[in-house]
Amino acid sequence: MKKRKVNPLSRVFVKLLGNEKYQVITIPVFAILLSLVVGAAVIAALGKDPVSAYLNLLQGCGIWPKQKYAGGKSMLTDFFSFMNYWTPMIFASLAVAVALKAGLFNIGVSGQMLAAGFVSTILVGYSSLAAPIAKPLVIVVAIIVGGLVGAFIGWLKYKFNINEVVSSIMINYIIQYVVAFLINTKYVDPVSRQSTNVSDASRLTLMSTEIGGFKYDIPLGIVLAIIVAFVIKFVFDKTTFGYEIKTVGLNRKAAQYAGINVGRNMVTAMLISGALSGLAGATYYLGYFCSIQPKVLSSTGFDAIAVSLLGNSNPLGILLSSFLISIMGKGKTYMSSSAGLDAEIASVITGLILLFSACGAFIQYLVKRSKENIAEIEKANKAEVDK
Amino acid sequence: MVDKIIIDGLSFGLPLFVMAIGGIYSERSGITNLALEGLQGAGAFVGALVAFFMMQSLGANSQIPYYAAMLFAMLGGMLYAMLHGLLCVKFKADQVISGVVINILAMALTEFLTKVVNRVAFGKPSNKFELGVSKRWTVPGLSEIPVIGAFFKDIYPFEVIIIVVAVVAWYVLYRTKFGLHLRACGDNPHAVDAAGIDVAKIRFIAVMVSGALSGLAGMSFAYSISANYSSGIYVGYGYLSIAALIFGNWKIVPTLAACMLFGFANSAGHQLVQAAGLPSSYSDLIMILPYVLTMLLLVFFSKHNDAPKALGEIYDKGKR
Incomplete structure (x- = not known):
């Protein structure tokens, strides 16, 4: 039998989110990060710099310093x-x-x-x-x-x-x-x-x-x-x-x-x-x-x-x-005036954050499945070695 | 005056009704649908977008954009509803969360896209699509009858479409095997599953409907009340039709009565203010009429108000 390999991506996925004790925190954080990435892609598609747009959001809220006041x-x-x-x-x-x-x-x-x-x-x-x-x-x-x-x-x-x-x-x-x-x-x-x-x-x-x-x-x-x-x-x-x-x-x-x-x-x-x-x-x-x-x-x-x-x-x-x-x-007002982006894009990102977070149960399910998958493959491989 | 009450009442009540039927389909199949508000806006956005582009090439007098808008609004709404279906059926998300999120996302996306399309395609800073008010029809002969004639006078074409759609929807829900399965999904999905029918598929279709x-x-609201498409479409009609369908006990015919109550009380209020010659600020006070009336009626009719048994429950095959 051929030795099956574990997809390294799913291994990372499980490593990060697999601990059920911390899933209450890790999964929402993962969902939020995911939506920020998607939001960044949208901003980039509009021809603007996503990092500075996100910084603008923070600057508009006084969480990150502006260049001048x-x-x-x-x-x-x-x-x-x-x-x-x-x-x-x-x-x-x-x-x-x-x-x-x-x-x-x-x-x-x-x-x-x-x-x-x-x-x-x-x-x-x-x-x-x-x-x-x-x-x-x-x-x-x-x-x-x-x-x-x-x-x-x-x-x-x-x-x-x-x-x-x-x-x-x-x-x-x-x-x-x-x-x-x-x-x-x-x-x-x-x-x-x-x-x-x-x-x-x-x-x-x-x-x-x-x-x-x-x-x-x-x-x-x-x-x-x-x-x-x-x-x-x-x-x-x-x-x-x-x-x-x-x-x-x-x-x-x-x-x-x-x-x-x-x-x-x-x-x-x-x-x-x-x-x-x-x-x-x-x-x-x-x-x-x-x-x-x-x-x-x-x-x-x-x-x-x-x-x-x-x-x-x-x-x-x-x-x-x-x-x-x-x-x-x-922060969207400052982002809009500073980066020249429509303020509505911030609302779209908010919507995405909420959307991905709503899928928390599904992410949890995916993690559980890949965890079982990895365990199964490793068990099979071990059995192969033992033989 | 009575004529006007009937004409305006129908043009407001019927769109509410057709949206409520959609809600009934979804909720009778077991999927809570708070997303109606977002679905109507997203659907109307797609319809308005298509109509707006067609108007540029066909001219303002052509009737084609109007019907194309209706068709594409339905397609757009269906497509956007698949997101709700995906979240609720496939991803097993909380249905209430999903509904609210779908609304928020719809508002943000359509507002953003309306602005972008206007800027990119037409080079002007605008946050709406001008559509104009739809043409109206009057049935000769029938409209001459006193009082009842008003039902055949000055009707918007969309009202006819809605009535046809409503009749078909009623037939499908109560007289076909599919309708039976759909209703069973909302009451006892396990039994449906045991009978070898795919619960997930039926629920997904119901949400798409x-x-x-x-x-x-x-789209009907955009062509009648506002004469344009803008974020002004999100004023809570979706929530109002949810109220109507719960008031109508998740049944189509009583829901029609609820929607007509909203429609006629609304238009009667407007006419009353005009007839009494009151300043326009008084119309605000009269506008509470439909809602106060509903509250009073609910006091008497809520005893037997029962939601579908499995409404809002995530269907899990393994769970008994």
């Missing part, structure tokens, strides 16, 4: 404004993840963000309250409004068996139109055609704050976002409450049989999910922005679904995945 |  700006300025952009994405993705743990699909994050952002805007943003009162109040109002909308969706599901996807979509539209109506009739800025800007005191981002000769937009929400991510991680890993919600998500009937109150857990999960969406709304409409464009739902709530799943619905994974996706979103 | 029908819907 305008007066009063530094790398840290860019990084702060990146964090400002990143914050709502963290909250929104956490919102999706919490609902997902309970087996519910919250496609209404954008609507909940808008409702919370709007109510905080008119209640606090247009008031003359001083910053130390206004800022916490914005957060409280946003949590309450977002939480109520979320809980309402959960309650409809529990009480009337209304599919949460349908009710979320309907409520998205209702919020979008009602807010547009109120803005256009009462709160519109005649020049920008958006809602009037909120007061600086209520805004969760300290705009153009001068420290040591440089100006920064300091997002206060980011601290909260990171703390919240760890709290959620703790709640789901270590508490009875988190365990109950996860059980409901995995098997509703089994949970009920085990004496868990399924309805209450679904409503609570949606309440928390909505509250997180509310925080996303506050940091988006009264942080990154300071006004609301009528009749537009932000795409953050929809992107968050993918970001959350890319992070494996794990709060710490979400911090990483939202960081990555936000780099694409934030 | 949903792509084709969504493409047709997207």
